Amino acid sequence: MKIIDMTCRYQTSSDELQALDVSRRRFLKAATAAGLAMNVKLGELFAAGKGDEAIATADRFPHFRSEPVSYFHVRMKDRFWAPRQETVRDVTLPWATSHWDAAGGLDAYRADPSVYRARLKPGDMEAIKFIEAMAAVVGLQRDAAVEGLIETWARFLIDLQGADGYLQAGFGVTLSHPPERWAAFSISHETYLIGHYLEAAIACRESTGGTALYDSAIRAIDNMADALLDSGRPYISGVPEIEQALMRLFGATGRPEYLRLCGWFIAQRGNHVSRASGGKPIQDHLPVQNQRTIEGHAVCAAYLFNGVTEYVGATGDEAYREAVLSIWDDLAEHKMYLHGASGNVSSNFEGYLPEPYNISPYDTYGESCAIFGNFQWAHSLFRLTGEARYLDFAERMLYNAFYASLSLQGDSYFYRNVSQTFDPKLRYDWHPVPCCPPNIVKLLCKIGGFFYSMDRDGIFVKHYGASEADIPFGKGVKLIQQGDYPWDGDISLQVEPSRPARFALRLRIPAWTKAHSVTVNGQVVQGDVRNGWLTIYRYWRTGDRIELSLPMRIERVTMPPRFKGYENLAALRRGPIVYCVEQQDSPAPIGQLYFPPDAKFTAEHRPDLLGGVTVLKGKLPQATTMYVSESPVPVMFIPYGVWNNRKPGAMSIWLSTKPHTLNDDIKAWNDMARA
Ligand SMILES: [Zn+2]
DSSP, rough: GGGGGGGGOOOOOTTTTTTOOOOHHHHHHHHHHHHHTTTOOOOSSSSSSOOOOOOOOGGOOTOOSSOOOOOGGGGOSSSHHHHHHHHHIIIHHHHHHHHHHHHHSHHHHHHOHHHHTOOOOGGHHHHHHHHHHHHHHHHSSOOOHHHHHHHHHHHHHHHHSOOSSOOOOTTTTTTBBBOTTOOOTOOOOOHHHHHHHHHHHHHHHHHHHOOOOHHHHHHHHHHHHHHHHHHOOOOOOOOOOOHHHHHHHHHHHHHHHHHHHHHHHHHTTTOOOSOOOOOGGOSSSGGGGGGGGGOOEHHHHHHHHHHHHHHHHHOOOOOHHHHHHHHHHHHHHSBBTTTTTBBBBBGGEEEEEESTTTOOOGGGGHHHHHHHHHHHHHHHHHHOOOOOOHHHHHHIIIIIIIIIHOTTSSSSOOOOOOOOOBBBTOOOOOOSOOHHHHHHHHHHHHHGGGGEOSSSEEEOOOOOEEEEEEEEEETTTTEEEEETTTTOEEEEEEEEEESSEEEEEEEEOOOTOOOEEEETTTTTTOOOTTTEEEEEEEETTTEEEEEOOOOOOOEEEEEOTTTTTTEEEEEEEEEEEEEEEEEGGOOOOGGGOOOOOOOOOOEEEEEEEEESSEOOOOOOOEEEOOOBSSSSSEEEEEGGGGGGSSOOOOOEEESSSSSSGGOOHHHHHHHHHHO
16 A cells, blocks of 8 residues: 555665565574563463454344354365465465564564664554464464464554553654644544554454453554544544444444444545545545545555445445445446456556546556455445345455465565566565555455355355365354365365254355356256355255356456457456466567457366466467468466466466557557567
């Protein structure tokens, strides 16, 4: 979220960002030493034990139609997500924490807390988010070293808190020059950080059962409520986040004052009676209930409207409901790229252009945090409406742009997830404002928590992938998914209720599939697909088996003519996977490849390539400024989600559909390649 660059004065030197030894051994040593240096016994802040995952929330959100099943209950067993969870634990986590230390942050704090207080830097405070990410790692599997590090970082933050509960660990400020409280507008991060602090605290309590950080966060929230509610103060949360954090707290506690505080924050947006407008960049141009299009910074929008959607789930507010549904439609139908990214570089604030259909592939912004935020929001909208179409978009984001955001190696990441590039250096080793890594780690760990939901009648199967789930529905239902999704659309679901019971199992039938089939114990299931769901309502016994077939065919995709910048361009998709071409897989420059309508492709699974992926192979002619080749060249398309993991080079999702004589795109691409 580079919006913060506008406020921060700190620049990290390249020396500070030098490559580090991020071996697990070093990480474990550092974490243990940290705990000893702080004289903190493991478990002092966080009690032993798994903790309560599920604070029942259904009665607190009466306008939501279902409740998600926590990731604590779902174990990924597939070849797509499970290896990445291991990579996050073994590589990404030590890589990220060592970078925070290398920037002179938490290591310096451990050496001398008093010195550190005077040199707080912007990126350090993204560490708050990383506490939540570490809690998610622990939620998958208890780990004493990680919990020791959480304790150290948590103590650091608790020490920053004022006696009255106020916490400001903000970007671009030092504690020797604290900002005026509750005075900042516009792009302030004051409540953004408190919101992340709260979410980290709740996550730690869920993962470990400990309450020290949670108690501190509650003091910060109560201090904020005392200062703002009924104060008449012309305040706005600036960069949103506190809204969704407060809804999470309301879900955890049921305390109405937190719901009221969230409502107060939402109502401040667009309320310009006694303050200047922050404008579209932070969605402050209109009151939320009057907004109908997605505007402004893409991460701000995702966080804000996810919070508002959750507020609607609790209150049923009709005006806000109409707003979030309309704003989502503007995003999904007009402003989302094929691979699930969103936002335009030319917006100049990492966000949306106001007009619809203006998402040229040359102009993709696609911040990883925005993909994460929109994915969350899509799931909240499903909870609100019950409609699977939101999950179709969630799947598109998840299996493509989000999957690409972290390298397969686990130690570099994309800030922007572009549609095409001729610059091979896009993935960051690190960045002074490391907002994306915590969100990437968090979602990779919690991915199983987005697979299933429950309502009074039964269970929703929202996403597919080999996994085992213990669903707390009725007396308990074990669901075992088998198959090789997303490479293969044949999915087996073994249903094992703890005792025979009648309930509904709803299978999401993705919009990309043209013909599905389902059997239960070999018997064909007939039934309409309603709102994207095929419902099987029956008396389930242990050993019942569902076979779901979602045939995946290779699709040539073009954009409707109303979309600017896609004239004479086409892409390839198979099932949920969007494909791209990397230069190393084409003997001709990819800007010169010509993609005729009758080009044929075949799918081939390559277990030896990029962790095991299904590639698409075909032959395409080459069009240069001089000629159109008579001899097509062999070209391999790889899943977008795994690009930039071999030698660096050009990449594009979209290829030209016409030879050069009719096509300016190739010239434009070649110009870009030379630039
Ligand atoms: Zn980010």
